[in-house]
Amino acid sequence: MKKEITPELGREALFSLFKTRSPLGPLKAMAKHVGKFFQIPIPGFSPYVVFGPEAARKVLVTDRNKLLWRNTDPVTDLLRRGVLVTDGEEHDHYRGLMETPFHPSQLAGYTEMMIAQTEKVTSTWQDGQTVDMLVDGRKIALLIIMQTLFNKDAWNDIPKIWNPILKTIQYVSPGLWILWRKIPRLGYGKSLKALDEYLYEIIEERRKEERKTRDFLQHLIDAGLSDDIIRDQMLTMLIAGHDTSTALFAWTFALLGQHPEVLAEVLKEVDGAEGKYPLLDNVIKETLRLYPPIHIGNRRVAEEMEFDEGKIPAGERMFYSIYLTHRDPQIWDDAEQFCPERFAHGRKTPPMSYIPFGGGPRACIGAAFGQAEARVVLAHLLKNFKFEFTGHPIHAHMGATLEPRPGVMMRVTKRVESRE
Numbered sequence: 420m421k422k423e424i425t426p427e428l429g430r431e432a433l434f435s436l437f438k439t440r441s442p443l444g445p446l447k448a449m450a451k452h453v454g455k456f457f458q459i460p461i462p463g464f465s466p467y468v469v470f471g472p473e474a475a476r477k478v479l480v481t482d483r484n485k486l487l488w489r490n491t492d493p494v495t496d497l498l499r500r501g502v503l504v505t506d507g508e509e510h511d512h513y514r515g516l517m518e519t520p521f522h523p524s525q526l527a528g529y530t531e532m533m534i535a536q537t538e539k540v541t542s543t544w545q546d547g548q549t550v551d552m553l554v555d556g557r558k559i560a561l562l563i564i565m566q567t568l569f570n571k572d573a574w575n576d577i578p579k580i581w582n583p584i585l586k587t588i589q590y591v592s593p594g595l596w597i598l599w600r601k602i603p604r605l606g607y608g609k610s611l612k613a614l615d616e617y618l619y620e621i622i623e624e625r626r627k628e629e630r631k632t633r634d635f636l637q638h639l640i641d642a643g644l645s646d647d648i649i650r651d652q653m654l655t656m657l658i659a660g661h662d663t664s665t666a667l668f669a670w671t672f673a674l675l676g677q678h679p680e681v682l683a684e685v686l687k688e689v690d691g692a693e694g695k696y697p698l699l700d701n702v703i704k705e706t707l708r709l710y711p712p713i714h715i716g717n718r719r720v721a722e723e724m725e726f727d728e729g730k731i732p733a734g735e736r737m738f739y740s741i742y743l744t745h746r747d748p749q750i751w752d753d754a755e756q757f758c759p760e761r762f763a764h765g766r767k768t769p770p771m772s773y774i775p776f777g778g779g780p781r782a783c784i785g786a787a788f789g790q791a792e793a794r795v796v797l798a799h800l801l802k803n804f805k806f807e808f809t810g811h812p813i814h815a816h817m818g819a820t821l822e823p824r825p826g827v828m829m830r831v832t833k834r835v836e837s838r839e
């Protein structure tokens with residue numbers, strides 16, 4: 420039976436909204452009191468929320484054909500026919516074309532490039548300067564994804580595309596449009612157009628090139644897709660492939676900054692053997708557990724779905740919460756604690772309880788890439804710089820991804836021979 424949301428619970432949810440400065444607090448309060456299936460009680464916007472391994476399996480695998488990824492949100496307006504927001508055969512066609520460059524067998528080839536792009540950003544750091552790892556992490560992630568997807572060194576373009584990219588992300592982030600879908604979205608047009616023009620220019624240049632580069636963009640061109648459809652896939656990958664990594668880098672620094680004893684152990688590891696970093700890998704996994712950059716999956720129910728706790732009628736909105744699944748105390752010991760060690764001895768929790776990249780046939784295309792990127796970039800940064808967290812408060816902000824706000828301010832000093 421579906422439990423009701425009582426006025427007391429409403430008050431508790433509101434209190435936690437103020438306390439945590441994010442809707443994650445109220446979601447947790449509802450999960451605690453109502454369970455793994457509830458409906459958000461906002462007039463005009465009342466999506467169902469489900470979480471836990473059983474729900475994840477249903478949504479991502481067994482009942483996925485009852486759901487639509489294509490939605491009525493700004494993200495669909497922005498990405499048009501992008502792989503993330505299409506369904507059925509159309510989706511499968513694009514996905515088939517897009518997977519190859521991100522196959523795990525391709526990853527080793529990206530390492531040197533990832534380091535070279537990281538160094539472009541760190542070359543601007545002055546010794547003792549305070550840097551915001553949310554900002555500089557984004558620069559690194561952007562440079563890496565542009566080089567990977569389009570063989571484009573975007574270093575000199577950053578001043579031109581920075582604001583258009585931030586505005587584009589803001590355009591798809593939760594806002595008043597949730598309650599009032601037709602609210603005028605003023606102030607975005609110029610930025611969206613600038614980013615579009617930038618992408619169409621890259622396509623045009625490539626079409627003119629005689630010696631073709633083998634990369635993601637070329638794959639789409641060779642498949643005979645139109646410029647518009649190529650733009651849609653480019654923008655999808657550009658946003659999905661860098662905003663997530665940005666959040667992951669920033670949260671990892673936030674958590675290492677808040678846990679100096681773990682940071683000290685990670686430093687020992689990266690200063691030792693080259694290449695394999697089991698502790699750093701577990702730090703990345705634990706960061707993705709506590710702060711999954713994509714914290715919910717957004718769906719529209721096309722055909723009635725039945726869960727143990729109740730039904731969701733066709734036509735309703737549904738979110739499956741990765742965040743709540745990752746913090747379920749029935750699954751995770753000390754669920755709220757940062758404890759990379761929990762991943763040290765193989766899996767101890769049920770399948771589909773750890774889903775930072777989603778799951779099933781529409782799991783993240785860039786899962787292996789994103790993890791390899793985080794390992795390479797973080798190891799390189801930690802080997803070469805001393806990072807001291809300035810100790811300011813951080814809260815989780817629900818934007819397009821879950822972001823540490825107001826940023827992650829760290830004092831950076833070059834570690835030369837001393838390796839302190």
Ligand code: HEM
Nearest residue numbers: 503659660663664667713716775776777781783784785789
């Ligand atoms: C830390 C990094 C990343 C995280 C945490 C992440 C997370 C996710 C999640 C949870 C989904 C599934 C969403 C759902 O079920 O609704 C997803 C899908 C997707 N991701 Fe990622 N992602 C990351 C990096 C990347 C990268 C690097 C790329 C591209 C190079 C990428 C491209 C995509 C695409 C295109 C989809 C849609 C797949 C489809 O619908 O078939 N992601 N990602």
